[in-house]
Amino acid sequence: MSTTTASAATRPAPAATVKQRDTRRRRKLSQWGFIAPAVVFMLLFFGYPLVRNVVMSxxxxxxxxxxxxxxxxxxxxxxxxxxxxxxxxxxxWHTIVFTIGSLLGQFGIGLALAVFFTKRFPLNGVLRSLILLPWLVPMVVSGIVWRRILDQDTGVLNSFFDTLGLGGGHTPWLTSPGMALFSVIMVNIWIGIPFNMVILYGGLQEIPKELYEAGSLDGASAWRTFRSITLPLLKPVITVVLVLGFMSTVKILDLILALTDGGPADSTQTLGTLTYQNSFVQLDFGAGAVVGNVLILISAVFAVFYLRANRSEGK
Known part of the structure; x- marks a missing residue:
């Protein structure tokens, strides 16, 4: 019996088994071949600058x-x-106020528009396409246009208020320390509404219509239907919108530079603009790297939150 077992152990593996091993090996190599360019790209253009920035600080x-x-x-x-x-x-502090104010405005108006466009009416598609325009225009261009609109002396907005007799003809939207941050937030809300609307509108389309019909048969009001059906089923999409919105808003630089350049009196200075000023205006690259690292750390925390939220929703 032992002789038979020893001879079986020393017997060479069947050709089919060797072929399967070679196939698995080639499959793994091909998989790594597809992944390798992305890994190299991430290391060169994300990993190295990140490590270099930390060392520079x-x-x-x-x-x-x-x-x-x-x-x-x-x-x-x-x-x-x-x-x-x-x-x-x-x-x-300005970064916190700017980010929270922008997110609340973008999400609130975007959700209202998404719900509005779920109703069928003439020119529905045309209006949705027009609302996408602020999202398609480069942010620097939007900032320059809005800077002209909000100009205290020659701006269209003040002229419009003058025409209506509302007494806002000389409002210093961008030149008053008390108004500048509010004005920048309003402009950023205008830019971010289309993104929120599109994502939330897509999420609303995935909610089964039968649930709304059942709620209507039960006599649920519009608010009760929204609170008990729409919001719970839209929660995964809301999480994605808010987290991605945060990560794109907290680091905004070009819009603020185009509108106020961080002024007046540093009233619109954020971590993004402070990084830029330290590094490329004052040429203090070490201090700029420190502020950049703080900004990266804040974004990383919310990136982890986003991944965890996605993983929990996928279970």
Whole structure:
């Protein structure tokens, strides 16, 4: 019996088994062949700049050291300098207000429009297409156009208020520290409404119509139907919209630069504009790297939240 077992153990594997192993090996190699370009791209254009930015935040990176290639390690001096700067606290607060205000406005109006366009009426498709225009125009172009519209002396908006006799003919939309951040938020809401509307409209289309018919037979009001049927079934889409909206809003730079350039009196300074000013205006690359790392950390936290939300919804 033992002789038979030993001979079976030393017997070569069947040709079919070897062929299966070769097939699996080739399949794995082909899979890695498809993945490799994406991995290389991510490492070169995302991984390396991220690591370089972190290293730069611990170096004395000035214009002179940038050109001679000698950037001495200075520990946490850059971090201490940024965190003890009053402007950093103001920029962080403005970023929070700007992001929350933009998200609430974009989501609220976008959801209302998405629900509105689920009703059938003439020119429904045409109106939805027109609402997409702010989303299609480059943000810098939108910022320049709105800067002309909101101009205190020659802006169309103040002229319109003058025509209606509303007394807003000289409102300093972008030149008053108390109005500038509000104006920038309003412009960003205008730009972000189409994105929210399109995604939420697609989610509404996936809700079975039979549920609304059952609610109507039970005598549910429009608000009760919205609260008990629409919102619970739309929750996964709402999560995606809010998280993606946050990640795109918290780092906005070009719109603010086109509208106010961070002013007046730093009233619209955010973490994004502070990074730009430290790095490319004051040429303090170390401090700019610190603010950039804070911004990346905030975005990473919400990216993890987004992935977790997606995973939990997929179970």
């Amino acid at each position: 611990f170096q004395d990176f000035s214009p002179s050291t940038f050109f001679d290639g000698k950037s001495p390690f200075n520990g946490t001096d850059n971090w201490s300098k940024v965190f003890h700067d009053d402007l950093f606290g103001k920029a962080l």
